[in-house]
Amino acid sequence: MRSGYIAGMFDDDYDDNPFEPGAGLPPPYLAGREEEQAVLRRGLGRLLHGRAPSHDYALIGPRGNGKSALLAWFKEHILHDPGVAGRVDVVSLSADELGTKRDLYAALLPHSEWEDMHIESRVGGGVSAGALGFGAKGQVDETAVKGHLPLTDYWLREKLINRCKDDKPLVALLDEAHMLEKNVGRVLLNASQKARSAAPFMLVVAGTPGLKAHFNGLDAMFWNRLDEGEMGFGLLTESAAMDALVEPLKKQDITVDTNALSACLAETECYPYFLQALGRQLWRQHTRTDTPTLTLAGIERALPEFRRVKENYYAGRVQELVEQTLIPAAAATAQLFADRAEATGPEIDAVLRSVLPAVEVPVARHALRQFGYVWQPPDRGVHPPWVPGIPSLMTCVLTAPEAKAAAAPPPEIRAPAGPFP
Numbered sequence: 001m002r003s004g005y006i007a008g009m010f011d012d013d014y015d016d017n018p019f020e021p022g023a024g025l026p027p028p029y030l031a032g033r034e035e036e037q038a039v040l041r042r043g044l045g046r047l048l049h050g051r052a053p054s055h056d057y058a059l060i061g062p063r064g065n066g067k068s069a070l071l072a073w074f075k076e077h078i079l080h081d082p083g084v085a086g087r088v089d090v091v092s093l094s095a096d097e098l099g100t101k102r103d104l105y106a107a108l109l110p111h112s113e114w115e116d117m118h119i120e121s122r123v124g125g126g127v128s129a130g131a132l133g134f135g136a137k138g139q140v141d142e143t144a145v146k147g148h149l150p151l152t153d154y155w156l157r158e159k160l161i162n163r164c165k166d167d168k169p170l171v172a173l174l175d176e177a178h179m180l181e182k183n184v185g186r187v188l189l190n191a192s193q194k195a196r197s198a199a200p201f202m203l204v205v206a207g208t209p210g211l212k213a214h215f216n217g218l219d220a221m222f223w224n225r226l227d228e229g230e231m232g233f234g235l236l237t238e239s240a241a242m243d244a245l246v247e248p249l250k251k252q253d254i255t256v257d258t259n260a261l262s263a264c265l266a267e268t269e270c271y272p273y274f275l276q277a278l279g280r281q282l283w284r285q286h287t288r289t290d291t292p293t294l295t296l297a298g299i300e301r302a303l304p305e306f307r308r309v310k311e312n313y314y315a316g317r318v319q320e321l322v323e324q325t326l327i328p329a330a331a332a333t334a335q336l337f338a339d340r341a342e343a344t345g346p347e348i349d350a351v352l353r354s355v356l357p358a359v360e361v362p363v364a365r366h367a368l369r370q371f372g373y374v375w376q377p378p379d380r381g382v383h384p385p386w387v388p389g390i391p392s393l394m395t396c397v398l399t400a401p402e403a404k405a406a407a408a409p410p411p412e413i414r415a416p417a418g419p420f421p
Contacts, residue, residue: 017280018251018283019248019276019277020280021276022276022277025069026069026076027244027248028247028251029243029248030066031243031244032236032240033070035231036070036231037073037074039057039231040057040070040074041077043057043204044077046200047088047202048083051200052196053202054227055226056192056223057203057205058205058206058211058226059071059231060208060209060211060231060232060233061233061234062389065233065272067207067233070233071092071175071204078171088171089167089168089169089170089171090171090172091107093107093172093173095179095180095181098184100181100184101153101184101187108156109156153187153190157191160199161198161201163199164195165199169201171203172192173205173206174204174206175205175207176206177206177214178208178214179207182218185220186218186219189203189218189223193223208371209370209372209375210366212224212230212378230378232378234389235270235271235272236271236275237270238265238270241268241275244279245275252286254294256282256299257293260294260299263299264278264299267303267306267310269391274310277309278302281305282298282302284305314396317393318400318402321397324367324371326371327397328355328356329367330368330394331355331398332355333351333352333373333374334397334398335398337388341388341391342386343385344385344386345365348365349365352364352365372389373393373394374389375387
């Protein structure tokens with residue numbers, strides 16, 4: 001009886017629901033990213049022929065647009081595609097795992113290299129075997145081990161080249177790259193450039209719209225020469241958004257009628273995270289009713305739970321803006337986009353000057369871009385326009401109590417009535 005009770009408890013949650021919003025996993029159907037997939041496959045094709053791509057790859061866009069999902073798809077492709085599996089090595093990392101150069105070296109080089117260095121350090125004498133040639137607090141010990149190369153950036157590049165030439169080509173995937181420590185980032189980008197010139201190595205990074213500015217500040221060699229490797233991740237087209245919802249349902253013989261689909265697009269704004277969240281609720285709605293077609297009435301029954309997910313997401317994002325003291329800037333920017341889909345940089349700066357001192361405007365604009373509140377898609381020409389990350393988030397910001405308080409005139413200070421002593 002107990003086991004049956006427990007199984008019943010989880011019937012709604014443990015079904016074979018293919019939609020997993022927010023997990024950073026490949027969605028059940030990766031819609032609208034065919035060009036980006038093709039670009040990565042082309043780079044991989046060069047590795048399979050013993051050549052490195054001529055540039056690194058950067059997936060750039062606000063959170064929730066599928067960058068992590070594409071990295072996960074690419075890793076799965078390398079590991080399991082019949083034409084690739086076993087022929088290329090892949091390492092998957094996040095910036096929070098690379099706090100020091102030591103972390104970077106350990107991530108990119110095979111364990112055998114560290115075992116060798118461990119032994120060599122003991123044999124060479126004068127260097128702690130446990131420290132692996134590193135000093136306190138993760139700082140690299142630049143002193144050469146007797147008879148061996150020192151653990152320097154040059155050592156990393158040479159070992160990385162040897163790994164890719166002597167063993168298998170290597171693909172390094174780095175998520176949340178906008179959070180990468182500067183001293184680590186500079187070493188990584190320079191190592192990539194040097195390794196690609198001599199061996200089949202491929203680096204793919206993903207980050208929020210502040211990624212380019214962050215990496216440009218590292219003074220790394222040739223970093224900004226990305227060509228087709230720079231890929232923007234924003235809202236999906238309506239056609240791709242429909243596919244993201246319809247294709248996984250179709251595999252289970254579930255159809256969605258046209259009116260219901262239009263309602264789904266309006267609710268999600270073609271934002272990939274919202275599409276997955278709504279898909280999850282639609283799937284659950286189907287399992288409860290077991291109807292082969294999701295109609296508008298069925299969609300409306302799924303919407304309350306989806307809207308709670310959406311509201312919780314907005315609450316968290318607004319709180320982040322509050323904690324970063326960005327609400328005045330965010331609210332002013334939202335007013336600018338109230339009747340337009342895009343704006344120029346000078347227009348953004350003008351509305352920011354209306355609520356901030358002029359010296360704070362560049363900092364606020366950078367912070368809003370890093371946040372993904374507004375950004376410049378990289379595929380929109382020499383002077384790309386600024387566009388909202390999620391238009392409806394701006395509407396939510398305008399209704400926040402903090403935004404209303406920031407917009408209110410200061411209270412009038414009146415002199416107390418009555419005679420003064």
